[in-house]
Amino acid sequence: MSLSALSGPRIRSITEAGLPYETITVEKLTPLIGAEIGGADLARLSNRQMDEIHRALAENLVIFFRDQHLTQEQHLEFGRQFGELHLHPAAPHEPGHPELMIIKADENSVRANGEGWHSDVSCDEEPPMGSILYIKECPPHGGDTLFASMYAAYDALSDRMKAYLEGLTAIHSGEHVYRGMFAKEGVADKPSYPKAVHPVVRTHPMTGKKALYVNRGFTTRILGIPVDESEGILRYLYEHMENPLFQCRFRWQPNSVAFWDNRCAQHRAMWDYWPQRRYGNRVTVKGERPV
Template identity: 75%
Template sequence: MNQIPNPRWTGPRIKHESTTAAPYGAITVEKVTPIIGAEISGVDLGNPTEAQMAEIHRALAENLVIFFREQHMTPEQHLAFGERFGTLHIHPAAPTEGGHAGLMIIKADRDSPRANGEGWHSDVSCDEEPPMGSILYIKQCPPVGGDTLFANMYAAYDALSERMKAYIDGLTAVHDGEENYRGTYANFGVKDRPAYPRAVHPVVRTHPVTGKKALFVNKGFTRRILDIPLDESTGVLAYLFEHMANPLFQCRFRWRENSVAFWDNRCAQHRAMWDYWPATRYGNRVTVKGDRPV
């Protein structure tokens, strides 16, 4: 006679990174959650030392998103800080500040038809070479609301069943910017381009620095998985989008004026909450170029 297994919890099992890593000496790092996020203090991003830069690189790799308070950078310093991580990425659609092609305007107020990127996404994943990371400097924020959520895509991948991992490894998916970008920035006086970026990327990518596997599909840009029937793609993506939005993989950042968030687009997704209308949220984003996902 077959026995029915005892019911038990079969939800995601979250892997925690080792806490025995060497201590930081040039900056102070305080984790936001065990899974993702850390707040960094003891550094002026407008004039960091070489030792601080080395530890900021490390903190980003270990925490996926890092936060800084009470920063006072000029646009030139913001751009220069981004350039310490690589060549700057130029957004295919968004308005820019002060004649700087790499300094994106992030703003939502009572006249905005929508906020920048309010759904879960990885920035500009529709590019052939999506950004490595984004550095958002908020200068004006609403009195309440306007938090940004971040999710760990290493943890989301690790928590999948072994059968699901085997199924999606090697699959590719289409990422398309058309739906996101066309008409989005008309209130800034930005005219639409004839076409927006479209690319095919692996559903699971390997991080070029850490060597870890991460889910690389997102609700903002991923339209379908290739080489499987459309209805199957729709079902698998719906499952992955719901799975990766599990709060167990997340941290939440409450903005204050002159705060900075720096996230790794290769292994993290984010969602900006637009719960503050008609208040204003304004700042600038510098984005660092990445490489083709593999």
């Protein structure tokens, strides 16, 4: 789908902020981030519902849907309503569907996807806009996912720190993250993995808001300053952005969907349910170069 095809819903999502929703219900999890959406069957959405889901994502950064029953094709098609789909540089995928990541952890796993705070594949030159995770099986207890608002993290910085960070860029690398990560799933390593330079503070292309854009998962150093200074600033920013005041927490149930905006939110999957099984698929939507 072209950007022009999406411009209408994107514009409306801003101009209608604060107005009641007509075709879905939106129950906020916290004032800053997260909302559970009701009245929507993701396999059968009207145009107006799709517009309002665009708006709900823009206003809440991550949105959740319960009791969804999607085929692989329906999951992919829902993702395509938000843009061209992204191909993960390392993760396993469903046979015949390279855009459909497999998200799995069980008694044989030594780690789970997304254990640390991160923004998905921020090492790409054009990192993903959003991720749509459909969990079909989950443990009876544990396995929650935490989400944090990078708008709120940026806004809470002092004016002096904001001025210091303005114009700085940082390296994001996938090499240390992905090499050997999926060996147990039978996925061979590639000769190299993505690496990119992005602004430390990015401006969201839809809302115009500023958000912190460094993360523990992929960011390796800030450019243009000494290495020890970079380490100190990154350590401060990581601790700052992980403040619980900026967060919401989602408790999974079978057949739940989470859709988050990687441009302004980070997330962390809790790996506290071994040896229970968690299984699902993720569709990821392409984004643009951060500015």
